[in-house]
Amino acid sequence: MNANAIKAMLTSAAVVALSCGAAVAEQEPAPGVLVINGDIEITTEVKAPDYIDGLDMAYSGWRFRASETQAFELDDFDNPGMIFVEEAQVVWDTVDGSEGKSCASCHDGPESMKGVRAVYPKWNEAAGKVTTIEDEINNCRTTRMGAEAWDYNSDTIRSMNGLITLQSRGMPVNVAVDGPAKETWEKGKELYYARTGQLELSCANCHEDHYGDLIRAEVLSQGQINGFPVYRLKDSVLTGVHNRFKGCVRDTRAETYSPGSDEFRALELYVSSRGNGLSVEGPSVRN
């Protein structure tokens, strides 16, 4: 069976049209204003940074969801992702490892993490590379607590990331793309535009060229990550950025990188930068 036959069999007409290069104009999402708990204003659209050629405006994924899904984020009591944040608060205060310390022993309350989510992934001089929040958490566990690293993709680390993220909610995403992070950013950009898999689709083919269009009964967003970690209604757990990337790459019928791989770190930095200026929105809710 040739690749085209597989494409036709496994994918919707829309995807085939995409991979054949049929251009459909990008569609702006309907207007929508997100204010959480009546007081945290979330910027869901912003002029895209100059170094992003393919976008005029950056939009949060929230803008592309149906109003029933959007509503979950209006009040933390209705946001199912908050249960995981509460669980992480318990872990934050729990002593673990040979040094007899908890996160709180050194960082006091999680409020001390305000601003952190907005600037990660970020160049870490000691590590000599760009690191994610997950890396930083595990670095504290292994080198400062004498505890074992959590699996990069575990529920525990996603929930902890949710707790840390919440402290920056409403702040503008502001990852650095220059200086020592530049090389990683370039690598992430390359990955974003690389066509992969039997479908020969890049991230950009879907999330830059076709946002606002329907694909497999879902409205395509720009694939921004200001909302991560995300509570997905279909999974009923918080999803991490790399896990989402993995799912999207797999949908192009390509081999995927693993969560925690340098490729996904680079992609995370690049995708974050496409949404510099959008508010940190996590934990957000999506379908």
Ligand code: HEC
């Ligand atoms: C023994 C003290 C200690 C413990 C325990 C500890 N950390 Fe840290 N942590 C540090 C130090 C020191 C840094 C680097 C300096 C800084 O940014 O505060 C750091 C940095 C971080 C950062 C990056 C912050 C930034 O501004 O870039 C995160 C995220 C983090 N820790 C999370 C945690 C979590 C979650 C736990 C518990 C699982 C934890 N840490 C336990 C001492 C500790």
Ligand code: HEC
């Ligand atoms: C075949 C089309 C397609 C390709 C190619 C694709 N995605 Fe997606 N992606 C989707 C669909 C469909 C969704 C769910 C609806 C949405 O949020 O866009 C999604 C969702 C996402 C989300 C969640 C956005 C949010 O706000 O929750 C991110 C992030 C994402 N994609 C990133 C990527 C990256 C990075 C790549 C390239 C490695 C990629 N996608 C490739 C179709 C695609």
